[in-house]
Every structure is written in C-alpha cells, then in structure tokens.
Amino acid sequence: MTLEFPFDPLKRSEEVENQVTSGDKRLYYRFRAAPYYGGIATADAVGCSFLCAYCWNYNRNLHPERFQQFYSPQQVADKLLHIAQKKSFRLFRISGAEPILGEKTFTHLIEVLRLINLSKPDSLFILETNGFFLGYQTDLLNKFREFPNLKVRICLKGIDHNSFEHMTGAQNDFFRFPLTALKELEKLGVRTWPALMGDLFSREEINEFEKLLEESGIHSQLELEYLEAYPFVLDNMRKRKIRC
Ligand code: SF4
DSSP states (O other): OOOOSSBOHHHHHHHHHHHHEETTEEEEEEEEEEOGGGSEEEEEEOOOSOOOTTOTTHHHHHOGGGOOOEEOHHHHHHHHHHHHHHHTOOEEEEESSOSOSSHHHHHHHHHHHHHHHHHOTTOEEEEEEOOHHHHHOGGGGGGGGGOTTEEEEEEEOOSSHHHHHHHHOBOGGGTTHHHHHHHHHHHHTOOEEEEEEGGGSOHHHHHHHHHHHHHTTOOSOOEEEOOOOOHHHHHHHHHTTOOO
C-alpha cells in the first residue's frame, strides 16, 4: 500500500481493515499476560488508521500484510480467557493496533466483548482506541451501552490540528473526530476517559488542552501517559522532527 503523508485516515482505515480481516476473523500476532493496569490479558493485533511517530508497534502497523494468522472472535476470547484464568486476571484488552477500523472490525470486537462477558461476568474490558472511527460513525457508540463491564480509553494524539497531523501522519481536518467520540460516549453514560502523551507537550500546552476539552463538553479527567523510548521510536520521532 502506498502511503504519502499526510494521508486521509478514512481511506487508510478502509484499506487496512480489508488487509487485516477475513470474514469475521482479524489478524493478531500475539496473546500475552501484560503487567499494565496491575495485570491484563492482552491480544496484540496489527493495523491502524494512523501511523504515529511514537507508535511502539510502528513497523507491524506499516506492514500488516506480513502477518498471516487470522483469529475468529471465539478464538480470541478463548485465548484471553485462558491467560486470565492462569494468571487470575479480570482485565482484558486488545493492544498494538487500532481495534476499530470500520464496521467489520467493530463487529469482531463486539463479539469478543460478548463472549468474554458471557464466560466471565466479573471481567473488565479496557478498550484502548484512537477514537477516530468512533468519532466518524457515532451511531456505533450505542452498542457499548450493552456492556457495563467496558471502559473506553481514548488515546488522543495531538492538542491541536497541527500536532495531530504531525504525530499521526493523518490530515489535520480529522483532529476533532476522537474528541467527538469522547463527548458522545460521556453523553451515553459509557465509562470513558482521554489519555495524552504527556512528555511531548509543555505544562502550559497541556493546561490549554484541558480547557479545550472542557469547552468541547468533555469532562472526564485527562490521563498523561509517557513515551516508551525504544531506539526505533526516537528515530521515527527525529525523522518527523518531533522534539522529546
Ligand atoms: S493510534 Fe496507537 S496503534 Fe495506531 S499508530 Fe498511533 S500509537 Fe500506534
């Protein structure tokens, strides 16, 4: 797939979704017990609507076609439940990629959620998403109300149009889509919160951004996360001329 920066993330989402799905199956490359949130069963997928300079899974998301193993929702749920049982975890997530690229991946995710909920009603699924497609197609959000054991963490990539384009590689017109997703989720009463890479912005910029969130009708507290400074991440940041 040819990719020129900045790209149209809607077009990219569609193309990537076609690469990483086959029927109701999606490409994953690993299932693991991860230490985050105090211990969480994690399915690592490939394929994203963005291509963030600081993505720890950059090369896999740049070349999802290198992976071959498609998993059905039942297979994903079984693997995650097995890890959770072995490690006495109650938390679950999909990582490494964007879980929702379009309607096919959304349906796959909902089925994984349903199966985990059915087998383990005391579970908590933390949906880590860039919020892009959810902000584009807000009618999907209603479905989340069926899952009280779901929390949605929307990872925001920039504090304004320019930083959004610079970090994600996606055209800056799409900056507001994740904010729309957050606002609508809050309105629906779905548990959600925004996260931002804290070490890429000054305290003043973050304060201003918090004001923008509030003015946009987003009231949940902003979480600051910190960069995983792998050498290839620093190299990608240098190439995009991002200071860190
Ligand atoms: S949105 Fe997340 S998974 Fe996608 S490229 Fe950015 S950091 Fe990687």
